[in-house]
Amino acid sequence: MKTLMTTDPTTPATEGDHGLRDAVSRKGSFVQTFKAVAWSFLGIRRSDGYAQDVSRLNPLHVIAAGILAAAAFVAGVWWLVNWIVASGVAQT
Numbered sequence: 001m002k003t004l005m006t007t008d009p010t011t012p013a014t015e016g017d018h019g020l021r022d023a024v025s026r027k028g029s030f031v032q033t034f035k036a037v038a039w040s041f042l043g044i045r046r047s048d049g050y051a052q053d054v055s056r057l058n059p060l061h062v063i064a065a066g067i068l069a070a071a072a073f074v075a076g077v078w079w080l081v082n083w084i085v086a087s088g089v090a091q092t
Helices: 015-024 030-042 047-056 059-087
Strands: none
Touching (some): 030 047, 030 059
C-alpha cells in the first residue's frame, strides 16, 4: 500500500512521498506556468505540450496561477458588465 504523504517526520518516506516531493521541487518558471494555465483556460493545449508541462511545472505554482487567472477572469467579466451597464447600452 502506497502512502501519498506522511505527517510524522520520523516515519520513513514511501514511494508516494518521493513522487510528491519531486513534483513540488520542480523548477519551472512562473511565466511558463502562466502560459500553461492560459492554454488550459482556452482549452487548446496539445497532448505533448501537456506532457511537457506535467514533467516541468511545480503543481503548487499551477494551483496559484490558476487561482490568480480565475480571479482576473472574474474581475474582467465584472468590469465589462459594469462598463456595459454604465454606458446605457443595456437599458430597456
